[in-house]
Amino acid sequence: MNDRVTSGRLALGCAIALVYIFLLLPIVIVVAASFNAGQGLKFPPDGFSLRWYVAFFTSEPFMDSLRLSLAVAVVATVASGVIGTTAALYYVRHAGRWREVFRIYVLAPLLLPEILTAIALLFFYYQIGLGTRTVVGLYIGHIVVCIPFVFLQVTAALYNLPPSTEEAARSLGAAPGVVFRRITLPLIKPGVINGALFAFIISFDNVSISLLLKGIGTTTLPMQVFDYLRWGFDPTTAAASTVSILMTLGAVVLVDRLVGLRTVRF
């Protein structure tokens, strides 16, 4: 009886370990492929080389798309950071009768399927004459899908901040602007930064929106990888993917150093 229980637990332990391996496997494989010396994929690999990184960093299209991706992600982070934070302040401190409607409204970009949102935006841009000749539409699309992530993080931070802190400052004579700058903002800063981190990662990795809204002749890094993958295998895409993974990882480590990620809520 006892034997059966132990062997059962062992089997369960192995199953759990396998799921963890399953979760990491494709990511590890991409990183490994980027260091492979050979032209095609080989198993076992041909040896270690950085030639695909050289190819990536000297490739005009890849560098252009990396620059555009970073620019879009930074703009989307800042803009959705401001919009999401003000929305959270309104929702937690001021919203009245319509607060639940307001919440759904702000979360709508997250609740609706992203590819459908991209299609709707594409049609809309053509209807209003914006089209995809410029990348303005791409920037706007990224801002819209990032807003809910900032909103959720800042809302959580605001709920942990009792309104009495702000009331105390106000009753001691601080003007509303001063209360916000000196009391509210410093205390919800971790929430705002975590929200910004989410926004950055969501925008930097986004494909569905970029797929349909990229301007003519311009493309983002994940889109470039997507296009390369559709027309065959090129190890440069593995190097591009690894650089992209390192960039998101860098953002996470940076935020962890700044505010600590334990405050993140999922």
Place this chain on the structure above:
Amino acid sequence: MTGANRPWLLALPVLAVVGAFLVAPYLNIVLMSFRVPSTTQAYAPGFTLDNYAKSLFDWLYIEALLDTARLAVIVTVSCLILAYPVAFHLARTTSRWRGVLYSIVLSPLLVGVVIRSFGWIILLANNGVVNQALRSYDLPRMQLMYNEFGVILALVHIFLPFMILPLMGAIQGIDPRLEEAARSLGAGRGTVFRRVILPLSLPGIQSGCILVFILACGSYITPALLGAGRVHTTTTMVVQMLDQFLWPFGAALALTLALFGLIAVWVFTRLSGRAMRGMA
């Protein structure tokens, strides 16, 4: 200035941006779905119900919709089966590796969908890692992608964290003393799981399943990459319509899929709600 006197100013940016670039485009796409398709311009004059008739009654599109639904159900159930033991372990463990294991669960979320699909392509392609390993042992080649298997496997990987996280939340909320009480009253491990843990974690199962099902129904990138034109879901068909400039029909097809997803979730919520009341 920051809203003490005029708090609605705080709501203004989000109302304006989401209103102009989400609500208006969605209203526009609904309108578009009733337009007459045209290959030379966005749409021809007049309104019609033909787009919906074609989406709902043409066998080609019904089949794609059913395939999408079947794929999404298989992905959801596979995620649930794989996620439950992991979520349970993660919720209950006191190991000092807990933080590391938790980051392993979260790490796929930091890597874009394209890159994760790429990893599966390297593994599953006809001359991929798995097939090369098979060949070195003189085993026959296996068709692992450009079919539903590859798409399902990659989708399960991509959505697994979305199942683990709500399940973990639900299991963490179950008081461990309930299990101890059931055990001390003579229930075996299996009985404790069936009668205590499983019923109490149903809300987590419900939210995880809804999330994964909806995400799987709307997925486009992974079916496009791992199916490579040989697996047809409604989303790949919609994008095809866009390429052919049949916008009104593409709009109707996309909205049919969204509506279908909503109805499926509504039915599922009703059924699982009844199951929860029955078991509690």
